[in-house]
Amino acid sequence: MPGPTVGPADDTSTAAVTTPATGRAGTGWVTIAVLGGLTALGPLTTDLYLPGLPAIADDLAAEPAAVQLTLTFSMFGVAVGQLLFGPLSDRFGRRPPLLVGLVAYTLSSVVCALAPNLSVLIAARFVQGAAGSAGLVIARAISRDRFQGVALLRFLASIALISGLAPILAPIVGAQLLRFTSWRGTFGALTALGLLLTLVAFGALRETLPAEARDGGGVGATLRTMGRLLRDLPFLGLALTSSLAFGALFGYISGSSTVLQHAYQVSPQTYSLLFGLNSVAIVVMTQLNGRVLAPRFTPRALMLGSLAVAVAAGVALVLLTAVWDLGLVGFCAPLFVMMGSLGVLLPNTAAQALGLVEPQVAGTASALLGTGNFLVGAVVAPLSSLGGRPSAALLALVVLVCGVLATVAYLALCRPARPAVAVAGG
Numbered sequence: 001m002p003g004p005t006v007g008p009a010d011d012t013s014t015a016a017v018t019t020p021a022t023g024r025a026g027t028g029w030v031t032i033a034v035l036g037g038l039t040a041l042g043p044l045t046t047d048l049y050l051p052g053l054p055a056i057a058d059d060l061a062a063e064p065a066a067v068q069l070t071l072t073f074s075m076f077g078v079a080v081g082q083l084l085f086g087p088l089s090d091r092f093g094r095r096p097p098l099l100v101g102l103v104a105y106t107l108s109s110v111v112c113a114l115a116p117n118l119s120v121l122i123a124a125r126f127v128q129g130a131a132g133s134a135g136l137v138i139a140r141a142i143s144r145d146r147f148q149g150v151a152l153l154r155f156l157a158s159i160a161l162i163s164g165l166a167p168i169l170a171p172i173v174g175a176q177l178l179r180f181t182s183w184r185g186t187f188g189a190l191t192a193l194g195l196l197l198t199l200v201a202f203g204a205l206r207e208t209l210p211a212e213a214r215d216g217g218g219v220g221a222t223l224r225t226m227g228r229l230l231r232d233l234p235f236l237g238l239a240l241t242s243s244l245a246f247g248a249l250f251g252y253i254s255g256s257s258t259v260l261q262h263a264y265q266v267s268p269q270t271y272s273l274l275f276g277l278n279s280v281a282i283v284v285m286t287q288l289n290g291r292v293l294a295p296r297f298t299p300r301a302l303m304l305g306s307l308a309v310a311v312a313a314g315v316a317l318v319l320l321t322a323v324w325d326l327g328l329v330g331f332c333a334p335l336f337v338m339m340g341s342l343g344v345l346l347p348n349t350a351a352q353a354l355g356l357v358e359p360q361v362a363g364t365a366s367a368l369l370g371t372g373n374f375l376v377g378a379v380v381a382p383l384s385s386l387g388g389r390p391s392a393a394l395l396a397l398v399v400l401v402c403g404v405l406a407t408v409a410y411l412a413l414c415r416p417a418r419p420a421v422a423v424a425g426g
Helices: 011-018 029-047 050-059 069-092 095-114 118-146 149-163 165-180 183-204 218-231 233-263 268-293 299-323 327-355 359-388 392-413
Strands: none
Touching: 029 069, 029 118, 029 149, 029 165, 029 183, 050 165, 050 183, 050 233, 050 268, 069 095, 069 118, 069 218, 069 233, 069 359, 095 118, 095 183, 118 149, 118 183, 118 327, 118 359, 149 268, 149 327, 165 183, 165 268, 218 233, 218 359, 233 268, 233 299, 233 327, 233 359, 233 392, 268 327, 299 327, 299 392, 327 359, 327 392, 359 392
16 A cells, blocks of 8 residues: 655645646535534534633532643543544545534533543543544544545635634633523533434545545554654644644643633623634634635745734734733734634644545554644643633633744754655655
């Protein structure tokens, strides 16, 4: 079996990113809607219950930092689950592992809704994250099955247009649900969503990886492929850049609820609106990136530009919270700019990294990308509440450090004009 063909991360891979490619027949808005829904499952799982974090702490008699472990373990679950479902989708096709994951997600959501204590909720969130990761990792693999180059980036942008509504609507819907039900009702809503996606995926999603193109090498071959990918500096550099950028994103996601509601005394409804506004920044910039920026600028220019903006926004956030306290405006304005920069940075890292591998190992490559993203996110998530108190300045520092480290990783490992490296399969 031919293994992943890996090229340089930038100007050599620019050919991969700027050369249009057509997808396989049958791609349409139904497929985009289904894949968008699958990728939206992750942010919905994360964001829908965020306005209820203080209520969970009160109901289960737990500290806010302990309740944030429900988010941390969910992200650990997503990281571990992608390492399972990605390679399985390369070996058995995309549909069977996806459907198994969706069924498990629905059942674990029921357990979350009925959890009698924090320990059970944390464990159920881990399983929920692991099962839900099937949609995330396999949706990316299906995209790579169908497209490459600019077509891949545009298809990912189309999916993001749908999935991007999730972080905008989820906290708003979650806050409104809290007006009529408890935090357990938010997990009831996730149960219904899991069941709906299971039925829709079963009926509408076709298999995109033919049997003859599947990786039949087993666990050993999968591990060897992972090792070769991780030893390739361009792929590793893009994976690290993506993971550290996700660290900044999840540092904001995990800390913003307690910081805004406790430190700035905003209501759950106001918090949901502010959270949604930042999500709009990501969605808008993702669309501009796929449809306007990518055809006009090299991948390296887009990466360097978005990294520079992210670091500048991080510096401003630290200054406006730790040095000059400008209140809510000083906290929210730099975060809005930061989220917009991630709307360019994250899809470019994913498209370039997936463009470096062949479709039959796209699930494995996607798993490595996603696992790194959520492992870093899981580590970063509780940092803004160290010491037991929510801190805007600490959250700002976490976001800045992640942005700086992402920039260092990209500059050190993703250098232009490197010769292509062919990685043989196991």
